Amino acid sequence: MLIPALYGLGWMLTQPLLLVLPETTASRLSLIGTALSLVLFVVILPSWVRQRWSSRQPWRILGLRSRRQGPSSGRCLMTGLVQSVGLLTLISLPLIVGSWGRWLGELSAADALNALALCFGVGLAEELLFRGWLWGELAQFTRPRTAVVTQAVIFSLVHTRFNLDVLPMLGLLVGLTLLGLVLAVQRRLNDGSLWGCVGLHGGLVGGWFALQGGLLQISPSAPQWLIGPGGAHPNPLGGLVGIAALTVVLALQLTALAKAPRP
Template sequence: MAQPIAYVMPGASASRLSLIGTVITFILFLLVMPSWVRERWRSRHPWLTLGIRSRRGEASPTACLIEGLLRSAGLLALICLPLLLGSWGRWLGELTAADALNALLLCFGLGLAEELVFRGWLWGELNALMGPREAVIGQAVIFSLAHTRFDQGVLPMLGLLTGLLLLGLILAVQRRLDGGSLWGCVGLHGGLVGGWFALRSGLLQMSPSAPQWLVGPGAAHANPLGGLVGIIALSILLWRQLTALASAARP
């Protein structure tokens, strides 16, 4: 559906056409989802089932979103502080208007889109097909495979798979802790993506000699979730979430 745009915009690059195609696909996804949830999941309130709306008396979407953003800021700080203290990075604090807009779009646009796909639709489908426990693990595995680059060697690949798997589990548990609301996941996921983009785009100057165990694999496109610090931080966060979930389940 995006290909005809090439005739209207002859100078459009393949990446731009791909992005336009992705946007069109997601719009179609949004249009289909309400009827899909009503028919397949037998739900009378699809957006409530998907976590976009909240029930009365539960945590507000705004509060969940802010808490998720704060968690993402804390995780990014664990990466930035060693960079600054270890002389592998220098704080610049410079961000153009275009980069700031891109960071916001990544945070709220990409964060919402991916959470609606993975922790909304996919989790619900797997839950209907496999059961709740298998669905949590299954969506995290698919999430990690969909985001891992397989051209960086075995150890970097395993690091990314582990970090992304942990993040997928954390986001699923976060939704449980938020009473089914998806907005805490949007804040955490989107904050990590948008925040890291903003840091790399001008807020923080990173040395090429920055260790991989800290910034993760990928060189110029490093992903800190695949580094040792990121994996440890995510493991601790998951452990704390599971402890809180267990405490909330006790009578």
């Protein structure tokens, strides 16, 4: 109930703003409420981890502070960003080769800033929530593998658009679940650091925004199985290419994890 309670509190705190804000700003009240909820979440998180998880180092156990013997935060972040570029390249190439897309390479300063904000804002916020707090909560009362799968399923359900037809919706559920698993295994490979997940997740979100914002012109006739469901705002992770790419990445990660030395 923590997240719904914080979201409700953030919404309540924004309501007095209706009296003083102009209509154009008041229409963005939901976004302001979400930002307030996130701030409240970050403020209470250290105390929550200390009391419920019995940890004296909340930011380290959440993955925001790297372990001394593990890879640095900057290295993990850069690795995740490079992985996101690779995945987006795999998704974009069939569009260009199949004549459903044309490389423009144009991006306005405003769109570039929005892409960066999405990359680091959404990446950090959602990874702290799902691969940080939620995974840690689930690990308190379930088996490790159950916690990994459950956080991925919840992540998928939260992001899936249930107004889609059955097959596109199932494709999106599968793709997002795979992404949740990939991000969880990435954190394991990074010795608990969350920054690799931030780079990979944020890079996918910000990178796809940049591609649609002017770098790549996508034809309206691009097939849904390739570009993913969503119509004018497709999510490529729900397409066959996205699902296949994530499956390969997950298989490679699990192989690397199996070969990694045990602590």
